[in-house]
Amino acid sequence: MSDLVLRFFIGGMVVSIFALISDVLRPRGFAGLFGAAPSIALATLGLTIVKDGPQYASIEARSMVLGAIGFLVYAICVCRLLARSGSPALVATVGLLPVWAGVSFSLWFLLVRSSS
Amino acid sequence: MGWSVVQLVVSAGEVILVIELKLSSIKDTRPPEYVVRFLFGGSCTVLAGLIAKKYGPGVGGLFLAFPAIFPAGASLIESHEKMRKAKLGYDGSKRGRFAVSVESSGTSLGCVALAGFALVVWLGLAYANPFAVMLAAAAVWLLIAATLWAVHRNRVFHGRLRVRERHKIT
Numbered sequence: 589m590s591d592l593v594l595r596f597f598i599g600g601m602v603v604s605i606f607a608l609i610s611d612v613l614r615p616r617g618f619a620g621l622f623g624a625a626p627s628i629a630l631a632t633l634g635l636t637i638v639k640d641g642p643q644y645a646s647i648e649a650r651s652m653v654l655g656a657i658g659f660l661v662y663a664i665c666v667c668r669l670l671a672r673s674g675s676p677a678l679v680a681t682v683g684l685l686p687v688w689a690g691v692s693f694s695l696w697f698l699l700v701r702s703s704s
Numbered sequence: 705m706g707w708s709v710v711q712l713v714v715s716a717g718e719v720i721l722v723i724e725l726k727l728s729s730i731k732d733t734r735p736p737e738y739v740v741r742f743l744f745g746g747s748c749t750v751l752a753g754l755i756a757k758k759y760g761p762g763v764g765g766l767f768l769a770f771p772a773i774f775p776a777g778a779s780l781i782e783s784h785e786k787m788r789k790a791k792l793g794y795d796g797s798k799r800g801r802f803a804v805s806v807e808s809s810g811t812s813l814g815c816v817a818l819a820g821f822a823l824v825v826w827l828g829l830a831y832a833n834p835f836a837v838m839l840a841a842a843a844v845w846l847l848i849a850a851t852l853w854a855v856h857r858n859r860v861f862h863g864r865l866r867v868r869e870r871h872k873i874t
Contacts, residue, residue, distance in 0.1 A: 592750050599749020600742040603773050607741050610777065611733060614724040616803055617857065620810020621849040623777060626821045626842070629768040631749045633825060636756075637834045644761050646829040651765025652822035659769050660815035666778070667808035670801045677782040677804040681775035692766045700762055 591639070599631040624659060651696060658692030732784050740776055748772035769818055774811065778804045813856060817849035 610622035629652060636645045665687050669680045748770060756764020782800035789796025821841045828837035 592753065595749045595753050596746035600746030603745025603748070604738065604742050607745075607773055607777055608730070611729045612725050612727055614726050615857075616781075616806045617810040618723055618853055620807035621814035621817070621853055623771075623774050623807060623811035624814030624818045624849075626768075626818055626845055627745065628749050628752055628770065628772055629818075629821065629825075630838070630842070631745075632752055632768060634838065635753075637829075640761075642829040642834050645834070646826055647761040648756060648765035648768060649822045649825035649829065651762050652768040653819050653826065655766040655769030656815050656819035656822055658766070659771055659818065660812055662771055663774075663808050663812035663815055666774075667805050667812060670805040670808065674797075674801070676779075676797075677801060678775060678779040681771075681778045681804075685771070685775075688771055692769070696762065696766060 591635070595632065595635060598635070599628060602631040603627045624656075624663065651700065654695040654699065655688075655692045657695060658688045658690075661691045662688040732787075733780065737780055741773060744773050744776050769815075769822065778807065781807055809856075810853065813852040814849050816852055817845045817847075820848045821845040 606622050606625040606627045609625075610619045613619040613622065629649075633645050633648065636648060662684055665684050666680055669675065669684065670677060673680075675683075748767075752764060752767040752770065755767050781803050785800040785803045786796035789799055821844060824841035824844050825837060828840060832840075
C-alpha cells in the first residue's frame with residue numbers, strides 16, 4: 589500500500605513538473621516535445637530498480653520502446669485530425685487513445701510475445 | 705508587455721534556435737488544473753505499476769509510454785487559447801485546435817526521443833550502474849528531442865534554410 593502511495597506522489601510530482609516546463613516554453617512545437625517526456629518512466633523505473641532489480645526494469649524498458657512507437661503514431665494522428673477537422677481537442681485526444689493501444693499491443697504481440 | 709520572457713538563442717553554424725520561457729503562462733493555469741494534472745500523473749504511475757504486477761513487466765512496460773497527461777494538457781492549451789481570443793471578442797475554437805495540432809507535432813518528435821530513452825535503459829541496465837543509466841537516458845532523450853526539433857524547425861532537409869531572415873538576425 590505504501591508503495592502505491594509513494595508511486596502516486598512521485599508520479600504526480602514528476603508529471604506536473606514536466607507539464608509546467610511545457611507550459612512556459614515557446615514556440616509551441618518545442619514545448620510539445622515535453623508532452624512525450626519520460627515522466628512516468630522516470631517516476632516508475634527508479635522505484636522498480638530498487639524493488640524488483642535492474643533486470644525487471646530492463647524488460648519494462650524494452651516494452652516501453654514499443655509503447656513509444658505507439659505514442660508516435662497516436663501523436664501524428666492527433667496532429668492530422670485537429671489540423672483537418674473541427675473536433676475539440678479533448679474528444680480527439682481521448683478518442684484516438686485506442687490507436688496507441690492498438691499499435692503498442694500489436695507490436696508487443698508481434699515482436700516480443702511471439703518470440704518468447 | 706504583461707508577460708516576462710527569457711529568450712535563449714542557440715546557434716550551431718547556420719542553424720539558429722530561439723527558445724523562449726514565457727513565465728506568465730504559469731498564471732494562466734488555474735489551481736484546479738494543476739490538481740488535475742497531479743492526479744492524472746499519480747494515477748497513471750500507479751496504474752503502470754499495478755499492470756506490471758498483474759500482467760508482468762512486458763505488458764506493464766508499454767504503459768511507461770502511455771500518453772498520460774497529453775489529453776488533459778491538450779484540453780488546457782485549447783481552453784487557454786479560446787480564453788485569449790474571447791478577451792479580444794473572437795471565437796478561438798479554430799485557433800485552439802491549431803495550437804494543439806502544433807503542440808502534437810512537437811510531441812511526435814518527442815516520441816522518437818522517448819524510444820531512445822527506453823532503448824538506453826533497456827540495453828544499459830545490463831551493463832552499468834542504474835543511476836548512471838537513468839541519467840544517460842534522460843540526456844539522450846533531451847539530445848534527440850532538441851536535435852529533431854532543430855532539424856524540423858529549420859527545414860534542414862527542405863533546402864529552404866533562411867533562418868537568419870526568419871529571425872531577423874543580421
